[in-house]
Amino acid sequence: MSLNTQVIYTKPPTGFPVVGETVKTSKSTIDLDAPLQKGDILLKNLVLSIDPYIRGCMRDPAIASYAPAFEYNSVLAGDTVAVVLKSDNPKFNQGDLVCGRTGLGYFEEYSHVKGTYADSNYVVRNDSKTNGLPLSYYVGILGMPGLTAYVGLNKYGRPQKGETLFVSAASGAVGQIVGQIGKTLGLYVVGSAGSDDKVEYLKELGFDGAFNYKTENIDSKLTELCPNGIDIYFDNVGGTMLEHALDHANNFGRIIGCGMISQYNTQDQYGIRNLIYVVSKRLSFDGFVVLDKENMAYEEEFIKTCTQWVLEGKVKYRETIVDGIENTPQAVLDVFKGRNFGKQIVNVANL
Amino acid sequence: MSLNTQVIYTKPPTGFPVVGETVKTSKSTIDLDAPLQKGDILLKNLVLSIDPYIRGCMRDPAIASYAPAFEYNSVLAGDTVAVVLKSDNPKFNQGDLVCGRTGLGYFEEYSHVKGTYADSNYVVRNDSKTNGLPLSYYVGILGMPGLTAYVGLNKYGRPQKGETLFVSAASGAVGQIVGQIGKTLGLYVVGSAGSDDKVEYLKELGFDGAFNYKTENIDSKLTELCPNGIDIYFDNVGGTMLEHALDHANNFGRIIGCGMISQYNTQDQYGIRNLIYVVSKRLSFDGFVVLDKENMAYEEEFIKTCTQWVLEGKVKYRETIVDGIENTPQAVLDVFKGRNFGKQIVNVANL
Ligand SMILES: NC(=O)c1ccc[n+]([C@@H]2O[C@H](COP(=O)([O-])OP(=O)(O)OC[C@H]3O[C@@H](n4cnc5c(N)ncnc54)[C@H](OP(=O)(O)O)[C@@H]3O)[C@@H](O)[C@H]2O)c1
């Protein structure tokens, strides 16, 4: 029997997730030598991705939403990278690298995955064996956050060269890619982030403007840094920032509703008072969920394009990697506290 | 010299327009026998249209918006129907019926219109001489409000047979057409209005459901009347109703941002707290202004189609007509107080 530390979600928090209480780790055991049933696979998990949408899954299961609610006292799930230790499934070979996708990979050291579950939720992704890119990229820049940036900006932003793009949570998993794709498209790119070193990083990435929304006056900064107004706002945070972006939006502007992280950990939702601009400025405000089939359809195209960008050094990617599965609950909280700098990753084990 | 009563806008109100103060009538004179300069026309105004957007023009001219601010102490303008008394302009003949369009017809008994202004803002519309439809229809069902309903629903609503359409201010100039077009498209149509007789009227028009938002619990009524949720919300009012509609919106729903009349006469804008649904339900929320060229391009197609509907009795149109230009200021206020039942018209004179 081997030790198998698991990340457990117990019940919905009222505000922020509570480390050790609503999300905690728990030690269990697993028999790595037990025979597999037909179709099953045995995985050693290497990388866990901490993504903000999981807060939305930590809810009363009676409330419907795009992603199913987590079951109380279950192993937390999310995107993962793992290596196949054993397989009785023709789709998977021992030694294959696989990704647990669409938020359904298990957060534990080892996973004995049933055949039908493996078939639907895990894919082989051996690319990094040859291209030398970090495994973590497959849940970050080349994974769900990257695809979110790509689809969100291109499909819902309808970007035109020379336009001004503003992105919030700009140094984050999604935001930093949004801005860099914006630059490749010839946009004028401005970002906001929650610390001075994040702002510095955005400038290094080639953003035309960046500011710390916690210490600066947002309205003045948008006036200064977006002198031609905002044509596209990629909204990761909602709340007051959305209100400011509406104030500065140009006629026929596009608001891309990607996320509203400022509202995830509070019951007291902020009220947006200037939606009249949606009418008077003829804005389009489109929400999207990358997991929808029509968006996942871009996955292969995106991975190919973006791998090329990364290998050519055209697009950079910052991550915060914590070592050890026991640090996962804290990493979950960190993302909502802005303590991550770039994509938040938990490194569970090395290959 | 003839008496020429004019409607005068003096200055921006802080809340509702103040009858006799911020909008008033004033007696002036005009020489109907004076020779015209080349290109000029002399009009006798017959019908004035009272449209809610004029509240937005009653603002500090320093604030930019889609429609220019009214000049202080000037003759109010809006859509009108008039008859040409005299013309020195090849586009207009004596006896022609003309429409003052895109909100630029003068609100007065007689108008001496300069050639270039006439060329840009008045069009000949003699149709009612032969089809027998009321002149007022050309600023209502066949005019700007009609086109607004048609373009808004079709272009931004992307309606699919069987879907549920909810429309607010549903008995109004725009709303009653939205609902009836919705029925011709095979939608399940529900409307809200501010009095029981308005609700009764909606049922007569064939709405599948209707309720008085002032006396009923909006949330319960939407649950009851839209059992399959809302696929398309045609928003005429903003504020709390928009929030309720977002609560009841289906995944991939469309919110058509037509107007937010509940917010026009207050500084204290209502804050919408559930925009997270735009993301999680993947809504599209599109604002539009019918006066934009791309929308006005549908005008002739619309007038043709809708005239046919009206003549065949497929679409009905309720109006509130007040007689006498001196009642215009009150009619302006009435529209914001919900005292109009259907399209608000001022009848200035008969043909
Ligand atoms: N629609 C979709 O399919 C989809 C897919 C992926 C992600 N998303 C959304 O995209 C957004 C970004 O996700 P991500 O994975 O890229 O996360 P991330 O940016 O890497 O991490 C979250 C960041 O949000 C910022 N933040 C946290 N609390 C905030 C608050 N109260 N106000 C403002 N900013 C706050 C923090 O950065 P600062 O230090 O800059 O404050 C934090 O680092 C989230 O809203 C997420 O839900 C949506």
Ligand SMILES: NC(=O)c1ccc[n+]([C@@H]2O[C@H](COP(=O)([O-])OP(=O)(O)OC[C@H]3O[C@@H](n4cnc5c(N)ncnc54)[C@H](OP(=O)(O)O)[C@@H]3O)[C@@H](O)[C@H]2O)c1
């Ligand atoms: N985007 C465009 O291009 C465009 C073009 C035309 C019109 N519009 C907009 O469309 C909307 C309807 O215009 P319309 O010409 O058809 O006007 P209308 O409905 O004929 O008249 C306005 C009606 O709005 C309702 N109302 C007034 N104050 C309200 C409040 N505080 N809360 C809720 N409802 C209120 C009243 O009806 P109840 O008795 O039912 O409350 C009133 O009768 C307006 O918002 C207007 O600005 C937009």
